[in-house]
Amino acid sequence: MILQALNQYYKRLLDDPKAQVSEFGFGLQGVHFALTLDRSGALVGRPMDLREEKGRPRRIEVPGPVVKANGIKSNFAWDNTGYVLGADDKGKPERTAMTHAAFKTLAFEALNGVDDEGAAALLAFLEQWDPERAAELPGWEEMVGLNIVFMLDGEPGFLHDRPAFRRAWRDHLTAGNDEFETGQCLVTGEVAPIPPTNAKIKGVPGAQTAGASLVSFNIDAAKSYGKEQNLNSPISVRAAFAYTTALNCLLAPDSTRKVQVGETTMVFWAEAPSQAEVLFGYAMGAKKSEDNSLVQRMERYLGDVAQGKYPEEFGEARTPFYVLGLSPNAARLSVRFWHVGTVGQMAENLGAHFRALSLQRRFDNEPEHPSPWQLLRELALQRDIRNLSPLLPGQFLRSIIQGRPYPQTLLSAAIGRIRADREITYLRTAILKAFLLRSNANEEITMHLNEENRETGYLLGRLFATLERTQNAALGNVNASVRDKYFASAAATPGLVFPIIISNAQNWLSKIAKDKEKGGLAHYYDRIMMKIIGNMDDTAGYPKTLSLREQGLFTIGYYQQMQDFYTKKEKDTEE
Amino acid sequence: MSGIQLRVWGEYACFTRPELKVERVSYDVMTPSAARGILEAVYWKPSIRWVVDRIHVMKPIRFDNVRRNEVSAKVPLKGATGVSSAMKKGVPLRLYVEDNRQQRAALLLRDVEYVIEAHFEYTSAEDRNDGKHLDMFNRRAKKGQCFHRPYLGCREFAAFFEPVEGEIPASPLFGEEPRDLGWMLYDLDYRNNMTPLFFRPSLERGVVEVTKALEREGVVS
Numbered sequence: 001m002i003l004q005a006l007n008q009y010y011k012r013l014l015d016d017p018k019a020q021v022s023e024f025g026f027g028l029q030g031v032h033f034a035l036t037l038d039r040s041g042a043l044v045g046r047p048m049d050l051r052e053e054k055g056r057p058r059r060i061e062v063p064g065p066v067v068k069a070n071g072i073k074s075n076f077a078w079d080n081t082g083y084v085l086g087a088d089d090k091g092k093p094e095r096t097a098m099t100h101a102a103f104k105t106l107a108f109e110a111l112n113g114v115d116d117e118g119a120a121a122l123l124a125f126l127e128q129w130d131p132e133r134a135a136e137l138p139g140w141e142e143m144v145g146l147n148i149v150f151m152l153d154g155e156p157g158f159l160h161d162r163p164a165f166r167r168a169w170r171d172h173l174t175a176g177n178d179e180f181e182t183g184q185c186l187v188t189g190e191v192a193p194i195p196p197t198n199a200k201i202k203g204v205p206g207a208q209t210a211g212a213s214l215v216s217f218n219i220d221a222a223k224s225y226g227k228e229q230n231l232n233s234p235i236s237v238r239a240a241f242a243y244t245t246a247l248n249c250l251l252a253p254d255s256t257r258k259v260q261v262g263e264t265t266m267v268f269w270a271e272a273p274s275q276a277e278v279l280f281g282y283a284m285g286a287k288k289s290e291d292n293s294l295v296q297r298m299e300r301y302l303g304d305v306a307q308g309k310y311p312e313e314f315g316e317a318r319t320p321f322y323v324l325g326l327s328p329n330a331a332r333l334s335v336r337f338w339h340v341g342t343v344g345q346m347a348e349n350l351g352a353h354f355r356a357l358s359l360q361r362r363f364d365n366e367p368e369h370p371s372p373w374q375l376l377r378e379l380a381l382q383r384d385i386r387n388l389s390p391l392l393p394g395q396f397l398r399s400i401i402q403g404r405p406y407p408q409t410l411l412s413a414a415i416g417r418i419r420a421d422r423e424i425t426y427l428r429t430a431i432l433k434a435f436l437l438r439s440n441a442n443e444e445i446t447m448h449l450n451e452e453n454r455e456t457g458y459l460l461g462r463l464f465a466t467l468e469r470t471q472n473a474a475l476g477n478v479n480a481s482v483r484d485k486y487f488a489s490a491a492a493t494p495g496l497v498f499p500i501i502i503s504n505a506q507n508w509l510s511k512i513a514k515d516k517e518k519g520g521l522a523h524y525y526d527r528i529m530m531k532i533i534g535n536m537d538d539t540a541g542y543p544k545t546l547s548l549r550e551q552g553l554f555t556i557g558y559y560q561q562m563q564d565f566y567t568k569k570e571k572d573t574e575e
Numbered sequence: 576m577s578g579i580q581l582r583v584w585g586e587y588a589c590f591t592r593p594e595l596k597v598e599r600v601s602y603d604v605m606t607p608s609a610a611r612g613i614l615e616a617v618y619w620k621p622s623i624r625w626v627v628d629r630i631h632v633m634k635p636i637r638f639d640n641v642r643r644n645e646v647s648a649k650v651p652l653k654g655a656t657g658v659s660s661a662m663k664k665g666v667p668l669r670l671y672v673e674d675n676r677q678q679r680a681a682l683l684l685r686d687v688e689y690v691i692e693a694h695f696e697y698t699s700a701e702d703r704n705d706g707k708h709l710d711m712f713n714r715r716a717k718k719g720q721c722f723h724r725p726y727l728g729c730r731e732f733a734a735f736f737e738p739v740e741g742e743i744p745a746s747p748l749f750g751e752e753p754r755d756l757g758w759m760l761y762d763l764d765y766r767n768n769m770t771p772l773f774f775r776p777s778l779e780r781g782v783v784e785v786t787k788a789l790e791r792e793g794v795v796s
Contacts, residue, residue, distance in 0.1 A: 217597065219648070221647050337640065
C-alpha cells in the first residue's frame with residue numbers, strides 16, 4: 001500500500017501545475033557548472049558557475065539521473081567532469097577514460113539521427129574534445145569532479161532541456177527497457193519491464209548522503225528463490241520512478257510535508273489537496289513558516305480541532321490521509337510506521353491529543369499546542385533527543401496519529417526525568433496528564449487545580465506544594481529546599497517522607513506567625529493543608545509507596561497547586 | 576468440493592511484503608499462501624492441494640514495531656563453506672551469527688486472529704476420498720496435531736489453531752467500508768521459474784474473498 005499510495009501521489013503532483021515534479025525519466029540533481037558550446041561544438045567563454053551562495057549546487061531537472069552503485073554508468077548530456085570531459089582528480093586515469101567513453105557512447109546512441117543544432121553541437125564537441133585540455137579551462141580547479149551541464153551559445157536554457165533532447169532521451173529509455181526482464185508489477189499489476197534497482201531516496205537524516213533505498217536486496221539473506229535484485233519484488237519501471245519521485249518530493253529540503261522527530265522522519269500527504277496537510281505539519285512541528293498570517297491561521301485551525309470542530313478548509317472529511325514514518329539504517333530505509341486514515345479522523349485524533357495535553361500554562365510564551373518534538377525533548381537527558389530510546393518517538397507519534405493510548409514508556413520516562421532533575425515543568429506535567437487521561441478512560445484530571453479530586457496521589461502532590469510554599473515563606477530561598485531534598489522520595493514513598501516534612505512545617509508555620517508582615521500567611525497555609533489532609537482517607541495514614549500512575553498524579557497535583565498559588569497572588573496584587 | 580474452516584490466532588504475525596522484506600513490513604492481512612502453509616502444517620498429502628477461498632479477519636488490524644537481530648547471509652550452495660562441499664567432503668556446514676549479525680526493524684501485526692475457509696483439490700487420480708481427507712484434517716486440527724508448528728508468516732510467530740464448527744461469527748470489521756488492499760502476493764508459480772503471482776483483494780465486511788478476487792483478475796491458481 002505504501003508504494004501504491006506514493007504512486008497515486010505522484011499522479012496527483014503531475015496534474016498539479018504548482019508542484020514541480022519531473023515526468024518519467026527525469027529528475028532533480030544538484031549541478032555546479034554549465035559549459036557553453038557554439039554551433040560547431042567549440043567551447044565559448046568561461047564556464048558558468050551555477051552554484052548558490054555557500055557553494056551549494058543548483059538543483060535543476062536533468063535526464064535520469066542513473067543509479068550509480070558501482071561500475072560505470074553515464075548520464076545523458078550531463079554528469080561530472082570525469083564523465084563529461086574525461087578528466088577528474090581521482091587519480092585513476094584508466095577509469096576516467098572509461099567513464100568519458102561511456103558518456104560519449106551514450107550521447108552518440110541517444111542522439112543518433114536527431115536533427116537539432118544543439119545535438120549536432122554536442123556531438124561535434126565530443127568528437128573534437130581532448131581530455132588533456134581540461135586543465136586549461138578557466139576555473140578548472142574549482143570545477144574538477146563536479147557536475148556539469150551544457151548550454152548552446154545564444155540560446156536560453158540548458159542543452160538537455162531542448163525538446164529534441166528530451167524526446168531523444170525518452171526514446172532511448174523506452175528502447176533500453178528491452179534489456180530488463182518483464183514481470184507483473186506489484187504496484188500497478190501490469191506486466192512490464194522490471195528495473196534491477198530503484199532510484200535512491202534522499203533527505204532522510206542519518207542515512208547515507210547519496211541517498212538510501214526503500215526497496216533493496218543488498219544482502220544474501222534478502223534474496224528468495226535465487227532471484228536477483230528487484231526480481232525479488234517486481235516493480236515496473238514507471239511505478240518505480242513514480243514512487244521514488246513522489247517520496248523524494250515529500251522529503252525535499254523545503255518540504256512542508258515532512259517532520260523530523262528523533263531519528264524518525266515522518267512524511268504525510270492527503271489524496272486530494274487540503275489545508276489539513278499543512279495543519280498536520282504545523283501541529284507536528286514541521287518547519288515553521290515565516291508568514292505570520294499563516295501561523296495565525298494554523299493556530300485557529302488547531303484551536304478549532306482541539307475543540308472538536310472540523311474546519312471547512314480541510315475539504316471532504318473522507319479524503320484518505322497517509323502518514324509514513326521512515327528511519328535510516330545506513331544504505332537502507334526502514335518503515336517505522338504506516339498509517340492510512342482520513343482527513344476527518346486525522347483532525348479528530350489531533351484534536352483529542354491536544355485536548356488531553358491541555359493544561360494551565362506557567363508562562364504565556366509557553367506553547368499552547370506543543371509539537372511532539374517539544375514534548376519528547378522534555379523527557380530526554382539534557383533535553384537532547386538523541387539520549388532518548390529510539391523506539392519512543394515512533395511509538396509516540398503513532399499513538400497520536402491513531403488516537404490510541406500513549407506508550408507506557410512515556411510515563412516512566414517522564415517520571416524518571418522529573419525524579420532525576422526535579423524540574424516540574426509545564427510540558428512535563430502536560431505529558432503526564434495526557435498519558436493518564438488516555439490510558440484510563442475513568443481518569444478525571446482537569447486543566448486547572450481541582451479541589452474536588454480525592455485521589456491520594458493528587459492530594460499528596462498538592463500537600464507537597466503547600467509545604468514547599470510554607471518553607472519558602474518562612475526561610476526564603478534556601479540552598480536545598482524541600483523540593484530539592486525530598487521531591488523524588490515524597491512521590492515514591494510518602495509514608496517515609498511526609499511525617500518528617502510535616503513536623504518541620506510546624507516550625508516554619510510558627511516562624512511565619514511571629515513575622516509581623518506575613519503573619520497571616522501561617523494561618524492561610526495551615527488552613528489549606530488541613531483542607532487537603534481532610535480530603536484524604538485518614539484511616540490509612542500516608543501510603544508507603546505510590547505506583548507510577550499515582551506518582552504521575554502527584555506531579556500533576558503539585559504543579560496545579562503551585563500554579564494556583566501563583567495565580568491567586570496575581571489576583572491579590574491586582575486588587 | 577467440501578471445505579474446511581480453521582480459526583488461527585497468535586500474538587504477532589508478519590506476512591512480509593516482498594518489496595519491503597529487508598526491513599520488513601507486513602501486509603495488512605494474512606496472504607493466501609500463508610494460510611495454505613498453515614493448512615499444510617496441519618494436514619497435507621501429495622495427492623491433495625489446498626486452495627484458500629476466504630480469509631476472515633477477526634481482530635482489528637494493529638501494527639507494532641519490533642527490532643530483531645537477524646543475519647545478513649545465507650549458507651552458500653557452492654564453495655568451501657557451502658552445502659555441496661559439506662556433502663562431499665564432510666565439512667561441517669555453518670554460518671557464524673557473530674560475523675553476520677544485523678539489527679533490522681520490522682513493522683509487524685499485533686494480536687491477530689483469522690478464520691481460513693479453504694477446500695482441497697486432487698493432484699492425481701489416486702487416493703480420491705473426500706470424507707477421508709476431510710475427517711483427517713478436522714480430527715487432527717481438533718486434537719492440535721500438526722506436522723510442524725504452523726506459523727503466522729514468520730517461523731517465530733507461532734499460530735494457535737482450532738476448527739470452527741458451524742457458522743463463522745461476524746468479523747468485528749463487518750461495519751467498515753470496503754478497503755482496497757492493493758496488489759498482494761497470491762502465491763508462487765513453482766512450475767514457471769518460481770514467478771510470483773499477485774492479485775488484488777479487498778477487505779469487505781472483514782472478509783478477504785480470495786476466489787472472487789482471483790476470478791476478477793484472471794489469475795489462475
